Amino acid sequence: MKKIEAVIRVEKLEEVTDALEKFGCPGMMVTHIEGHGRQKGIVEQFRGREFKLNFIPKIKIEIIVKDADVDKIIQLVSGIAKTGEIGDGKIFIYPVENVIRIRTGEKGEGAV
Ligand SMILES: Nc1ncnc2c1ncn2[C@@H]1O[C@H](COP(=O)(O)OP(=O)(O)O)[C@@H](O)[C@H]1O
Ligand SMILES: [Mg+2]
Incomplete structure (x- = not known):
């Protein structure tokens, strides 16, 4: 098993999670975060507006x-x-390494 951690634009949330559910991903975690990549401090588009921030x-x-x-x-x-x-x-x-479903005690891929 693997954990896929995708950091995406806020406006892409619904489309990406809809596609994941259609694909057959039974569970997911979504967190609203702030961060920056390489272009720290340069202007970036967010919801049609331009931002010059350290964290977007x-x-x-x-x-x-x-x-x-x-x-x-x-x-x-x-x-x-x-x-x-x-x-x-x-x-x-x-x-x-492992996944445990607390309710049933199932482990591994069967618990995903
Ligand atoms: N090396 C990294 N470590 C942790 N988080 C990162 C890293 N690079 C990017 N991120 C996260 O991904 C978000 C988007 O990154 P992005 O600006 O697209 O990357 P880059 O500028 O490196 O191409 C950042 O706001 C940050 O939350
Ligand atoms: Mg960047």
């Missing part, structure tokens, strides 16, 4: 998925989140 609002989506689904999900998220402008975000992939 973004959405972080975390999903734990089967190894076999990782590439497809990266393509799905990238395809929707990409505008080609600076600030499109990033995707980070982490190994996941």
